[in-house]
Amino acid sequence: MTLVETGARALIGAVFGPTSDGETAYARQLLHHLRPDMLVLWDKGFDANAFLAAVAATEAEFLGRPRANRRTPVLTRLADGSYLSVIGTLPVRVVEAQITVTCEDGTTFSGSYRLVTTLTDARRYPASGLVRLYRQRWEHESAYYALRHTIMDGRVLRSGDPVGVEQEMWSC
Template sequence: MLRLVTLTACGTRTLMDAVFGTDVTGELTYARDLVTGAGTTRALRRGMLLLGDRNFSATRFVDTVASTGADFLIRAKTHSTALKLPILRRLPDGTFLSRIGEVPVRVIEATLTLTPADSTSEHTATHSTYRLVTSLLDPDEAPATALVRLYRERWEIETSYCELKSAILGGRVLRGRHPAAVTQETWALLVAYQALRTAMSDAVLHRPDIDPDRAAFTIALNTARDQIIRAAGIIPHAQTDLVGQIGTAILNGLLPARRHRSRPRVKKRAINSKYRAVGRHTDHRTHRTAVHIEINTLPNPPDG
């Protein structure tokens, strides 16, 4: 088993850095090596904003990110082992200032209401509570509602992992039979992914009217494969432009503008079809959804 942790740009889904190794080492350990550079150039620096899920709401990791000069927006846990976040000062927008270790943070708690456009008695609105911690302390500079909406962009890294495992690998496992071969194959996979993402970004670089989300990864992948199958560029002095070919295909096959969507989380079966969820009456459909955000004002400290 291999554990991979990456730092991915939300807008273009290009890889900024990656660390991987045995699954005996935990995700937080790899993440700390990732953001500090592990002796090389740091991937995080001042002016960047790191989005992280609940697994990264740990005191030591928050301190490590803060030491790079970058800002962060991380979802906090809410169960009994969650970080203690005492209220130091309430802010006018309903958020409050607190501290994680020696790092000052602002805590945002919000309720998200998702209402399907085809809302019926069977598909009604759902409510979720989010608690976010951020180093952006000024509510005028970073409004709470805007940060809650921004946090949804964290899902882009999950999409990039899907592209790595399902699109490029086609759901297959790595072929290496020993650690060195697995390492080599993983780097090759990441390089291929980065090359495709760079070509996709270049295609829309000078088109500010096109959101990078509309560039289809499968089109880029299949176009690159076609170029290899045709052996384009192996004849001396041949006119070839791989990035141009990919870019042209992408611009000719742009995806529709992204809309708010929701889909119930389901548990897949470990055996038989990977598309069959546990529970025969589970709704597998994706619904167009309206999102309403309400910032909660907490009467008591979260750990009280």
């Protein structure tokens, strides 16, 4: 599990271990890297009340996509079409968006999704801007690509134990 800065694709932190522990368990180990001036972008795999409360407790803001079955109460509708809500006891804002994707062959498909954020001020953070910003989450995938194909140049890690793998990863 890694925490990566978008734009520069700088690796802020990483933790390693067996897949049986789950992503949010590893993500919790990275929370000490968060600061109040950060915005954490996350995907639906991290949509758990306790985890989101832990992120908010760092005073970092977040913007992410909740699971499709998450139901958030509409407390107040805002002028930009978003609405104020809560997740557990955490005040959030929900943005509903339509996306259209055009494939290389010219075919298109459309769909809708929701974003949840702790950026509740719709004047300062308009819904349309948050939708555009959320696309930056994919910078994380680009950072992984760089690690796998550029920095490591196709090398395979040699270490056979967790401590050795961690040391070798940080040395890349």
